[in-house]
Amino acid sequence: MQISHSRVERDLHLWPVINKIQALMRMDNPAFAQFMEMPVKEFLKAKSVAATLPAFAVCILLEKLELDPDLFLSDRLDYHVLSQALRSGQDTLPKRYTDDAFGTLSTPKAFLDSLLASSDPALVTEFFRALQISPRILLNTDQPVNMFFSLDILKFLNKRAKAEKFMFDFGKKGARAARPKVFDLALREAKTIQSVYEIIPYLIETYVEKNFKYSISDLQADTCIFSVVPREHLKELAAKNDDDRRHLSLLCSVRIPYIEEVPVRVGWLPTKLTKLSCFFEGASACRYRVDFMQPSLLQSPLEV
């Protein structure tokens, strides 16, 4: 049997090609290692002596950048084309995702990290293809983005089995995701679980997303009502299309575990949310009853 490239030949040119790709992507070593799903230490160790890389890491790189293995192996990649492809994806989100942008890419980025951790890279590649965007776009998480982006994510997810479970886990993880220091400082200043919930609507609107208006009412010792009202642009969106409205209603699957878990960031027990109504199912607002856990026992947050 004939093997067209010897293993030695492949090893020899592997690093120069990898280095060129890394330079084009303008990623530092830790970010590039993470992109290839390799521990940073191991990546640095291999790079320092140009040692061979594990096949899975290289295949993941090819998969995410949609590179042809044959061109990669024979060092016949067109770096000019690759550079253009990376650049075009780096700076611009399609217009359909930037009009009326009330959020930033930080939340979808957290979503993708979660998707990557819980499933296979082929699915992530499929996601980028389906939305016709480049993975590079997620490097700038401050980019403004509108609700259509989340909507397309929901549509993509809904086509897959266990979407609800994934979204539940995503909401739960999202509650513990990194946020600006001031987010946790503000939460810490709240001395009771009730006052934590008084400040959560403001924190979500300020630091997480602005597509909805959040508020609480009927605050009592062990319960309160949490209301979420879509802003005008979302109301218009939902009114235009039944399919979009149905998908937007899936946001509850993320929101409920998220709101339940936010207090955990600063040491409180999670709360329990029960859905009372949904705007996307015809109600005037999405409303949830929040039950605080063991309010009489918890006078202060637990140590974390």
Place this chain on the structure above:
Amino acid sequence: MNSTEKKYAAQISQIMRTARKLKGITQIEASKTLGITQGTLSKLEKGDLVISTPLWFEFCELMKISSRSFLLGYIDTPLPESIDLNEELYPDNTFGLPKRYSYSKGSTVRSLRGLSKYAHDAWGAKKFEAYLETKKVDSDFLFVLPNQINLQFTYDLITTLRETGDLNKESLKTIEFPYSDAAFHGQVGSLLEESKSPKELLKQLIRDMDRYQINFNYSMESSDSEAMVIGKPAPFLAAFDAAREISQSLCELKGLFFEASLRIFSPQKVKIKHTHCFYKGDSDCRYLIPV
């Protein structure tokens, strides 16, 4: 090995073992060609070692498989136009399929994997493996989408699922086959994804049914809002033995397959009516599908 390495070593080992068996060569033969020891290959096939980039690509070239296979979780090959009962796609029965399942092989793993996954999830990996072992079917066989097997295997699997209480009238209403994910169809999936309407998707699926199975010969008649999918039974179907309710379950599962596949186009579920059933005395099976 860290957890990421372990995860991918396991995925790659599965594909390596399956690809070698598919090719019909021993570990000794494969390791000689690759220039490594049999011990190393054995460790790679068990997931005890992480394969290097050059060796993996060399392996894929040797076995004629895609280097992406481990990310996909299956081996798919350039699609044959249709199943040919008289011609083996690969060297003769390299997975050592028992006689019971190796005549009139009118189904492929592509069509079976929905039900196999259902059994795998219902019973758990160990019990599913044990089931395959009692049936003398190598579990690696199920990782090659064009692999062919006969209808008796599906009948036996349905029978056992019913005996264990995991498949009954109620569960048949709630099963969600993963065929709503285009990737689950293997290479056929990309053709389905290009469809511009549910009707077009269904047409493409019917056109490609020979790549899933030939136990029934499917055709489609359609109006603006509905499509009638007609499955004419192949003459060799009489060779298989199953209780009537088992074969009727097979037809219901086929309806679920169409329903799930249509969700590639739109997540909305459609209600499919099974209007004629060959196993209930009709001359063919018919499914009325809103499109």
